[in-house]
Amino acid sequence: MTRAAELDATDPLRHYRDRFHTDSPDAVVSYLDGNSLGRPTTASIANVTRFMTDAWGGRLIRGWDEQWWDLPITQGDTIGRVVLGAAAGQTVVADSTTVLLYKLIRGALSLRPGRTEIVVDRDNFPTDRYVVESIAQDRGLAVRWIDSDPRGGVDTDQLAAVVTDRTAVVVLSHVAYRSGFLLDAAAAARTAHEKGALLLLDLSHSVGSVPLHLDDWAVDLATGCTYKYLNGGPGSPAFAYVRREHLDGLDHPIHGWAGRADSFAMEQGWVPADGIRRLLSGTPPITAMIAMQDTLQMIDEVGMDAVRDKSVALTTLALDHAHTELTPLGVEIASPEDPARRGGHVTLDHPGFRGLTPRLWSRGVVPDFRAPHGLRLGPSPLSTSFRELVTGMDAIRDEVRRPRRAEEN
Structure with a gap:
């Protein structure tokens, strides 16, 4: 989490997160589905x-x-x-x-x-x-x-x-x-x-x-x-x-x-x-x-270049975390690794992701699933912090590990 904390501390867009409605009765701790449905802003409400x-x-x-x-x-x-x-x-x-x-x-x-x-x-x-x-x-x-x-x-x-x-x-x-x-x-x-x-x-x-x-x-x-x-x-x-x-x-x-x-x-x-x-x-x-x-x-205030810079930083962190924590567990990268060829989301593949997604949602971690085996992670640059992203990635790692622990016991 140290790297995420450092990135949050130096993020020029970090204060924009405060403009979004994040209070949730379902206790969402990591929202990683901004590429499907973005959060509402408090001003929009x-x-x-x-x-x-x-x-x-x-x-x-x-x-x-x-x-x-x-x-x-x-x-x-x-x-x-x-x-x-x-x-x-x-x-x-x-x-x-x-x-x-x-x-x-x-x-x-x-x-x-x-x-x-x-x-x-x-x-x-x-x-x-x-x-x-x-x-x-x-x-x-x-x-x-x-x-x-x-x-x-x-x-x-x-x-x-x-x-x-x-x-x-x-x-x-x-x-x-x-x-x-x-x-x-x-x-x-x-x-x-x-x-x-x-x-x-x-x-x-x-x-x-x-x-x-x-x-x-x-x-x-x-x-x-x-x-x-x-x-x-x-x-x-x-x-x-x-x-x-x-x-x-x-x-x-x-x-x-x-x-x-x-x-x-x-x-x-x-x-x-x-x-x-x-x-x-x-x-x-x-x-x-x-x-x-x-x-x-x-977006008009900050400019699309700043939005893109943070988007690349978020997806790069997600892929780095995936390489370190998830690929040893059988998870595969299903997105371009070169940020110049990658948009604002990344996809990970694993045969257990369909069944794992509801468990993540119950923990307040919200990515989305795309058949046949893809878990999409879509951090939204204005509303997603680096810490929030890593919280979600850690939960994915824990859930991928869980069936293995059951088999070992």
């Missing part, structure tokens, strides 16, 4: 309550004219500036990641008419694969699969081997959900563009933990959730990014009143709104957009 009493309860329907109608765009611009590396007018907060993937893939097809292939990797997050398969089936398209390493990810050579002049869009995760592999997004964009295809990134496991430069990387389309490192709360709405040059030509299949030009004219026929607003469909989820605002403000 107050802000959501105030919104319900003052904005919603006080202004009632007047709130739409005063702020809410434009919030998906203004908050999208904030997300773009603070964590995406995207200039204004290219990001919107809208539906779930799944729905936005559907819209964006169909939008990519509208931008590349006549092309008949979609490229995706077999170890991409299930919803990404399912959406690709459903669109391909519906439109009579071919899916070109990349056989990626579950303990790594998609490299440029693998991508170049499957993208052809028939490919409309390449769908990849920037950080692999299982291994934490960090894609070279700029290289992926170049590889797709060499064949005239578009690149769509799922940023769910990278936004808020890894610096992003979508404009500079020439990424075409992107989406991601806000309930992980942005702490927007369970099911908080996702965002969509569309590179400015594609906005005028992009069409999607879920035309709704909120994305129509002059929505309140209530006229016949759908005419797309100018710019990124056209990607909206139904009434925006205003209440669900409130909680992430405090985290965006914190």
